[in-house]
Amino acid sequence: MPKPEPKPKTTTKMKIIYEPSGPAREYSPLAANLFRGCGCRCEYCYAPSVLRMSRQAFGRPDARSDVLKHLAADAKKLAAAGDPSARPVLLCFTCDPYQPLEFAPGVGGLTRRAIEILENRQIPVRILTKRPMSALMRDGLMLQYADVDFGVTLSFTDDADRQAAEPGAESVSDRAQALQFAHQWKLSTWLSLEPVIAPAQAIGVIQWTADWVDVFKVGKLNHDKARESEIDWREFLFQALRLLTDLGAKYYIKDDLWSHADREIRDTWPKRTDQHPTDEHPTPNAQVNGDGEKPQSAEQEA
Numbered sequence: 368m369p370k371p372e373p374k375p376k377t378t379t380k381m382k383i384i385y386e387p388s389g390p391a392r393e394y395s396p397l398a399a400n401l402f403r404g405c406g407c408r409c410e411y412c413y414a415p416s417v418l419r420m421s422r423q424a425f426g427r428p429d430a431r432s433d434v435l436k437h438l439a440a441d442a443k444k445l446a447a448a449g450d451p452s453a454r455p456v457l458l459c460f461t462c463d464p465y466q467p468l469e470f471a472p473g474v475g476g477l478t479r480r481a482i483e484i485l486e487n488r489q490i491p492v493r494i495l496t497k498r499p500m501s502a503l504m505r506d507g508l509m510l511q512y513a514d515v516d517f518g519v520t521l522s523f524t525d526d527a528d529r530q531a532a533e534p535g536a537e538s539v540s541d542r543a544q545a546l547q548f549a550h551q552w553k554l555s556t557w558l559s560l561e562p563v564i565a566p567a568q569a570i571g572v573i574q575w576t577a578d579w580v581d582v583f584k585v586g587k588l589n590h591d592k593a594r595e596s597e598i599d600w601r602e603f604l605f606q607a608l609r610l611l612t613d614l615g616a617k618y619y620i621k622d623d624l625w626s627h628a629d630r631e632i633r634d635t636w637p638k639r640t641d642q643h644p645t646d647e648h649p650t651p652n653a654q655v656n657g658d659g660e661k662p663q664s665a666e667q668e669a
């Protein structure tokens with residue numbers, strides 16, 4: 368069991384870096400959102416409502432105003448407040464860090480430069496993307512040499528279903544192959560199974576990618592009562608835990624899925640077997656007060 372974090376001693380006011388709360392906190396102790404909007408256009412995304420944007424406007428992303436200038440200032444403050452290597456910063460929750468705009472002339476390169484800024488302050492980076500092949504093919508060398516946890520969201524095996532739900536994201540085969548490349552390149556890899564819309568496919572993703580994934584983070588579907596009620600979450604959890612155990616895979620079950628664990632499951636399996644490498648650093652002494660543009664749930668994760 369991980370040790371509980373001591374209470375932070377000071378507050379560091381930041382403009383871009385913030386401390387996620389609620390379920391998002393299960394992904395990373397710190398996060399930053401570089402873009403306003405996202406080109407992945409996931410049908411289940413509710414970041415637009417959190418950011419009070421129309422879906423149309425959210426689908427026409429842009430860089431956040433002066434984002435790199437503010438990020439550099441935040442990173443400097445974070446470093447000055449204590450051990451900067453203590454907590455990774457996740458890129459991103461309310462947008463995909465490798466959405467097409469990242470590679471567009473003019474605006475692009477935000478994520479690349481953000482990683483450089485954080486790395487220069489010895490702040491580890493935790494990536495979460497649905498476009499990992501683009502990330503590796505365009506920025507692979509930098510990712511290989513930076514202190515990066517490379518996270519991929521994938522919960523489908525049928526690319527027709529993926530196309531319907533995540534039309535601007537990469538195909539399921541590209542995402543799986545990117546994980547294979549990342550593993551071969553010795554990157555620390557993790558896979559986010561969330562949202563789970565087709566449980567049998569999510570189980571298939573575990574089977575398919577286990578050789579290349581260091582840690583699985585397994586969640587469920589939220590904010591869609593109709594579809595949620597059609598899924599037997601206890602059964603999905605049981606199957607996932609049995610397979611993860613059979614494969615010898617490290618995992619973390621998110622709180623909202625773990626709430627469906629009955630006594631049989633709790634007596635058989637632990638909630639987590641992972642320790643994300645960057646979680647092992649000593650706890651810092653500064654609390655981060657971000658700018659409020661943060662999700663209420665990790666389901667706005669990329």
Ligand code: SF4
Nearest residue numbers: 405407409412668669
């Ligand atoms: S769920 Fe994530 S990747 Fe998909 S549109 Fe929303 S922010 Fe982008």
